[in-house]
Amino acid sequence: MTLKLDKKDFHSFLQNLMNDYELFAPVQVAEGVAVYKKIEHPLEAARFSLNPQKPAKEVFFPQSETMFRYGKVGVKTEVTSTEKVERKRILLGARPCDLQAVSLLDEIFQGREYSDPYYINKRQATTVIGMGCSQPLSTCFCSSMEGGPFSRNHSDIFLIDLGEAYLVEVLTEKGKAFEKNPFFKKATQKDLKAAKSIEKNASNQVGAILSLEGIERKLDQMIESPFWDRVQERCIGCRVCTYLCPTCHCFDIADETLTTKGQRVRNWDSCLSSLYSQETSGHNPRPTNRERTRQRLMHKFNYFPKNVGRIACVGCGRCVLYCPADLDIRETIKEIQKG
Amino acid sequence: MKNPYLPIPMMVKKAFMETTDRMLRTLELTFQKEEDQKAFEFIPGQFCELSSFGKGEAPFGIASSPTENGSLKFTINRAGMVTTTLHHIEEGEEVGIRGPLGNGYPIDLFKGHNLLVVGGGFAFTTLRSLIAYFLEPEHRSLIREITVLYGARMPGLLLYKEELQEWSKRDDMKVVVTVDVGDQGWKGTVGLVPNVLKEVAPSSEDTYAVVCGPPIMIRFTLPQLKALQFPDERIYTSLERRMKCGVGKCGRCNIGHLYVCKDGPVFSLEQLNILPKEG
Numbered sequence: 001m002t003l004k005l006d007k008k009d010f011h012s013f014l015q016n017l018m019n020d021y022e023l024f025a026p027v028q029v030a031e032g033v034a035v036y037k038k039i040e041h042p043l044e045a046a047r048f049s050l051n052p053q054k055p056a057k058e059v060f061f062p063q064s065e066t067m068f069r070y071g072k073v074g075v076k077t078e079v080t081s082t083e084k085v086e087r088k089r090i091l092l093g094a095r096p097c098d099l100q101a102v103s104l105l106d107e108i109f110q111g112r113e114y115s116d117p118y119y120i121n122k123r124q125a126t127t128v129i130g131m132g133c134s135q136p137l138s139t140c141f142c143s144s145m146e147g148g149p150f151s152r153n154h155s156d157i158f159l160i161d162l163g164e165a166y167l168v169e170v171l172t173e174k175g176k177a178f179e180k181n182p183f184f185k186k187a188t189q190k191d192l193k194a195a196k197s198i199e200k201n202a203s204n205q206v207g208a209i210l211s212l213e214g215i216e217r218k219l220d221q222m223i224e225s226p227f228w229d230r231v232q233e234r235c236i237g238c239r240v241c242t243y244l245c246p247t248c249h250c251f252d253i254a255d256e257t258l259t260t261k262g263q264r265v266r267n268w269d270s271c272l273s274s275l276y277s278q279e280t281s282g283h284n285p286r287p288t289n290r291e292r293t294r295q296r297l298m299h300k301f302n303y304f305p306k307n308v309g310r311i312a313c314v315g316c317g318r319c320v321l322y323c324p325a326d327l328d329i330r331e332t333i334k335e336i337q338k339g
Numbered sequence: 340m341k342n343p344y345l346p347i348p349m350m351v352k353k354a355f356m357e358t359t360d361r362m363l364r365t366l367e368l369t370f371q372k373e374e375d376q377k378a379f380e381f382i383p384g385q386f387c388e389l390s391s392f393g394k395g396e397a398p399f400g401i402a403s404s405p406t407e408n409g410s411l412k413f414t415i416n417r418a419g420m421v422t423t424t425l426h427h428i429e430e431g432e433e434v435g436i437r438g439p440l441g442n443g444y445p446i447d448l449f450k451g452h453n454l455l456v457v458g459g460g461f462a463f464t465t466l467r468s469l470i471a472y473f474l475e476p477e478h479r480s481l482i483r484e485i486t487v488l489y490g491a492r493m494p495g496l497l498l499y500k501e502e503l504q505e506w507s508k509r510d511d512m513k514v515v516v517t518v519d520v521g522d523q524g525w526k527g528t529v530g531l532v533p534n535v536l537k538e539v540a541p542s543s544e545d546t547y548a549v550v551c552g553p554p555i556m557i558r559f560t561l562p563q564l565k566a567l568q569f570p571d572e573r574i575y576t577s578l579e580r581r582m583k584c585g586v587g588k589c590g591r592c593n594i595g596h597l598y599v600c601k602d603g604p605v606f607s608l609e610q611l612n613i614l615p616k617e618g
Contacts, residue, residue: 067344070392075432076348077392083342113601114343114586223615250590253344253583257393264344264395269590277591279581280397280419283554285594285617295593298615303596 003168003184004191005159010166013183014042017090021127024059025092026052036091045092049135049161051316055246056098057105059091060122063243064267067118067253071261082263083117089126095133097142097316099154101246107308108249127174130155134198136206139317141330144210147314149202160195167195210333212301212311218336219302223294227339231297231332232289234325239270241319241327242296247304247312250276271295297332343586346390346435347375349411354430357414359495363461364426365402365414368434381405381439382446383468384577384605388585389413390435391424398582398600401439402464404471406478411436414464414498440585441604444469444575449547453484455540457560459532459552460491463498465577466551474512485512486541490532490556492519515539533559536567543569550576561608571608578604 005013017023018039025045026034034052036059039045054063068081094102102123109119133140133149142148152158156175160167167187170179178184222228242248252269256262269276272292278284286292304312313329320328349368357363370376381401388396397419403412417426428434444465454473458466466489473482487506491497497516507514517528517535528535532552540563548569550560557576564574580592580599587601595614597603 072392077433077435079345079348079435081342081345108588111587114588115340116344116586116588117340117342118344120340249588251583251588253396253589255393255395262393266589271590277581279579280422285580291617298595299590299593303593306596 001170002187004187005166005168005183007164009183011042014045021090022087023090023092051095056094057101057246060119064265065118067264067266069263083121085121085125090129091126092129093131095131096147096151097314098246099130100147100314103154104247104310104312105249127156129157132160134161134202136202137317139320140206141210141315143206143208145313145315149206150199160198162191162194167191210330211337215301215336216305218339219298228290228294232293234327235289235293236325237272237289238324239272240322242270242272243268244318244322246314246316346437348433349436351428351430351432352410357498362417363414365412367410367412369410382443383472384443384465385439385441387436387438391421394420394424397421400465402467404468406472406475416461440600444605450481452482453541453546454482455546455548456487457536457550458489459556462551463489467499484541487514488536488539490517494518494522494525532556533563536560536563540567543567547573571612574608575605
């Protein structure tokens with residue numbers, strides 16, 4: 001069913017959602033910087049036309065997350081898990097690339113042998129209101145990665161920015177619960193036509209520029225290749241590409257403690273850090289940046305496909321846009337494919 | 340949904356120093372809750388994450404055998420923050436544990452064959468579990484000949500000394516204990532594990548070899564096993580990597596597409612041959 005939401009009603013609409021749901025949406029935290037956060041007031045929600053700097057994975061897999069609290073009672077230690085999600089949630093405004101990435105994280109955190117309750121509980125409690133990406137950047141390559149700026153995959157409801165209003169497409173059973181929202185109106189033929197044209201423009205802008213065909217097999221043969229020396233030469237190991245990557249899921253686990261009580265937390269970690277794999281003895285199986293940059297790319301284009309049959313890159317372009325050394329993963333992919 | 344990150348409480352029943360350098364301490368832990376004990380089923384070669392609340396977690400191979408009911412044994416090398424705390428923990432105190440984790444040794448595959456166990460230093464823990472499992476009277480007939488070769492740098496650094504003596508008295512197994520450098524009281528073999536292996540190894544025919552030890556020992560032992568004509572698919576080893584989650588989520592411990600924590604830590608040489616050489 002296709003509906004629409006006038007932008008003048010946007011804040012009232014958010015207020016209405018917040019009565020029953022915790023609402024996560026892009027929030028401007030500094031000049032030009034938006035991240036996905038729980039909003040306390042509708043005015044906090046930034047109506048960004050651009051994709052936020054930090055990916056939407058944060059809503060399900062926070063940068064820092066308490067796993068349980070512990071406290072000493074005599075010789076015993078009591079452990080209280082924080083895995084439960086108290087209220088239903090809405091993720092609003094996530095772009096198709098970030099949502100495709102979430103579907104890849106599902107493969108990891110759902111897992112065949114072990115499920116991760118912290119992630120799964122949040123995921124199950126959340127209705128996803130995705131948003132078409134009407135202004136893709138020159139760094140975007142989602143169309144090469146089985147996605148596209150208007151891919152409806154993994155959205156329960158999908159919004160398209162028409163200027164004065166949003167077109168609202170209800171896509172799943174979960175989404176249907178919102179059909180009767182008082183701020184939704186019926187969309188007109190004119191709205192639908194406008195949305196089509198916006199979608200077409202955006203899709204033309206991104207285009208499919210990369211061929212990923214056979215990259216897993218190519219990389220099978222390249223593990224000892226001098227190619228990695230060239231890749232690592234420019235990388236300064238700052239790790240920004242891994243922190244801002246919507247599919248990167250590595251984390252560290254640490255205890256934070258005050259005398260007799262404390263909490264165990266997990267924090268995003270990065271394979272580009274030397275401490276990441278360094279053992280207590282001092283031995284490091286990935287001693288130089290060569291092995292570490294290789295790990296990052298092999299994981300996305302070889303190991304992940306081997307394990308779940310999908311490439312762990314969605315073409316969001318953040319690593320291209322924010323790399324201080326101007327490394328461009330698209331060029332790296334092209335070189336591998338030439339290789 | 341079971342939360343794989345939550346430790347269960349266990350109590351330190353016994354704690355004692357194993358070696359003269361005071362770097363290796365064995366903890367014998369008992370379950371605090373009956374349901375935890377019932378739910379804890381493991382096979383030799385699996386490991387646990389031990390928690391020292393406030394310091395963190397570290398992975399340790401289970402040194403006891405599943406046939407030794409009611410308690411779990413771990414031998415801890417003092418190296419960092421968590422292990423140092425575990426060296427100071429006292430009997431009667433509590434630790435958190437998560438597990439069993441990892442795949443363990445392919446017990447079923449070994450059945451009906453001969454077993455050669457080659458160990459070095461403090462990597463003998465899960466090998467001890469494996470040996471104890473097959474020495475259990477009702478399990479002994481599952482495999483044919485058992486040969487154990489275990490070495491340490493000095494006599495004082497050998498683990499489970501009393502047990503080694505008991506084993507060496509048995510007539511249903513062959514036990515060779517060697518040290519790199521002997522001392523006045525040492526009456527046993529002197530020599531490096533790979534060299535001694537040449538002399539004491541059983542025929543590779545119908546024999547599985549399980550090798551655990553420091554990297555240097557592994558590096559020189561594998562060529563010896565090859566020279567003895569052990570095929571790669573009958574050589575097993577257990578690997579170590581820096582680990583956090585233990586359940587294949589946090590990254591970090593992978594070799595190629597496999598995670599040492601959940602797809603290992605036990606691998607055959609045949610498997611390792613096709614993985615990237617990251618060591």
